[in-house]
Amino acid sequence: MRIISITNQKGGCGKTTTAINLAASLAANNRKVLLIDLDPQAHATSGLNIRSDLSIYNVLSKLTGNKASLSEIIQNWGENFDVAPSSIVLSTLEQELAGEIGRESRLWEVLEDFKAGYDYILIDCPPNLGILTINAIRAAEEIIIPVEASRFSLEGLDQLLGIIGLVRERLNHNVDYRVLVANFDSRLAHSFKLLDKIKTNFQEKLFSNIIHVNVKLKEAQNEGKHIFSYDKYCRGAKDYFSLSREIIMDEDVPAVSFALEKRMRRVLREELPKLSEVTFSVSAPEAKEVFVVGDFNNWKLDHSSRMEAADGGWKKRVNLASGRYRYRFVIDGNWVEDSANPAREINPYGSMDSMIEVFGRKD
Ligand SMILES: Nc1ncnc2c1ncn2[C@@H]1O[C@H](COP(=O)(O)OP(=O)(O)O)[C@@H](O)[C@H]1O
Numbered sequence: 465m466r467i468i469s470i471t472n473q474k475g476g477c478g479k480t481t482t483a484i485n486l487a488a489s490l491a492a493n494n495r496k497v498l499l500i501d502l503d504p505q506a507h508a509t510s511g512l513n514i515r516s517d518l519s520i521y522n523v524l525s526k527l528t529g530n531k532a533s534l535s536e537i538i539q540n541w542g543e544n545f546d547v548a549p550s551s552i553v554l555s556t557l558e559q560e561l562a563g564e565i566g567r568e569s570r571l572w573e574v575l576e577d578f579k580a581g582y583d584y585i586l587i588d589c590p591p592n593l594g595i596l597t598i599n600a601i602r603a604a605e606e607i608i609i610p611v612e613a614s615r616f617s618l619e620g621l622d623q624l625l626g627i628i629g630l631v632r633e634r635l636n637h638n639v640d641y642r643v644l645v646a647n648f649d650s651r652l653a654h655s656f657k658l659l660d661k662i663k664t665n666f667q668e669k670l671f672s673n674i675i676h677v678n679v680k681l682k683e684a685q686n687e688g689k690h691i692f693s694y695d696k697y698c699r700g701a702k703d704y705f706s707l708s709r710e711i712i713m714d715e716d717v718p719a720v721s722f723a724l725e726k727r728m729r730r731v732l733r734e735e736l737p738k739l740s741e742v743t744f745s746v747s748a749p750e751a752k753e754v755f756v757v758g759d760f761n762n763w764k765l766d767h768s769s770r771m772e773a774a775d776g777g778w779k780k781r782v783n784l785a786s787g788r789y790r791y792r793f794v795i796d797g798n799w800v801e802d803s804a805n806p807a808r809e810i811n812p813y814g815s816m817d818s819m820i821e822v823f824g825r826k827d
């Protein structure tokens with residue numbers, strides 16, 4: 465069983481549309497799917513025209529007088545497609561859980577005990593990083609982060625990735641994420657530029673399939689249907705079907721990659737005490753984007769090497785083991801050495817790399 469949360473604290477980036485239509489495509493591929501609506505706004509519930517007195521609130525709350533099990537609230541939508549609805553009362557759960565120990569694991573506990581033979585459980589998240597979203601990240605092994613290529617912002621994503629990292633470390637929970645371009649407008653040149661930027665940042669973390677803007681997706685949601693029951697030949701239906709094939713293709717992969725990741729993490733943990741924190745900084749007040757790349761990150765220009773703007777300067781903290789490293793800055797695409805650092809060495813291409821020596825921590 466694969467548990468996938470569809471998460472992004474930004475509203476309107478395509479979470480609910482993805483949750484509904486990906487669930488429907490997986491079901492059409494003969495996978496048994498449960499869609500859990502974990503948003504108090506209950507858009508997935510209303511987008512599938514489901515009415516119900518009981519909701520996921522009755523499953524997660526300990527205070528409700530009307531306690532229910534997950535199986536008791538589930539509604540069947542069509543072949544292979546079940547839904548656990550939400551309702552506005554779910555918004556009170558945040559406060560209700562505030563003082564409780566283990567509050568971030570409530571949904572996980574429910575799903576641990578839940579053996580109903582689903583191939584996939586998809587969780588539609590609310591547009592914030594509150595306790596419900598954290599429950600969804602904790603319960604899932606995979607996260608799909610839908611982003612809009614029309615107004616892509618990395619800041620919000622950094623925060624979300626930070627939370628995923630925290631859940632991984634603090635709760636010792638294996639969870640991986642992938643980014644989905646969920647609202648691509650091919651009429652705008654701007655969208656292609658943003659898509660390039662997203663590709664550079666996320667590389668293999670980006671789904672190869674993208675979802676184009678298609679008004680039928682909106683219409684279907686307004687009619688209380690998924691796209692295959694509304695117009696199965698439209699572009700939106702094709703896009704979500706292709707996405708589901710991409711997800712199905714690595715059905716066997718997660719088990720392997722998670723085992724590998726577990727081993728990696730053990731190795732990392734053993735290594736971590738020996739790492740020292742190094743802060744790279746460069747002044748480039750006019751620059752739009754700056755990276756620090758070196759042999760410690762395989763000279764890779766991506767999310768992990770991107771520097772953060774700070775008072776006209778750019779900074780990046782990196783944990784490094786003791787040793788000598790070569791590095792350079794990439795300022796708006798130009799590779800330059802660190803002018804504030806006199807230590808340099810010529811590289812095989814005839815230009816200079818800056819050099820840094822890290823001494824191990826004694827602890
Ligand atoms: N690819 C798309 N093409 C056209 N409209 C879309 C697309 N994806 C989402 N929408 C519409 O945009 C609005 C916000 O999408 P939604 O999935 O509800 O976002 P979220 O759940 O992240 O808040 C909805 O009205 C939805 O129908």
Ligand SMILES: [Mg+2]
Pocket residue numbers: 479480481503507508589
């Ligand atoms: Mg939504």
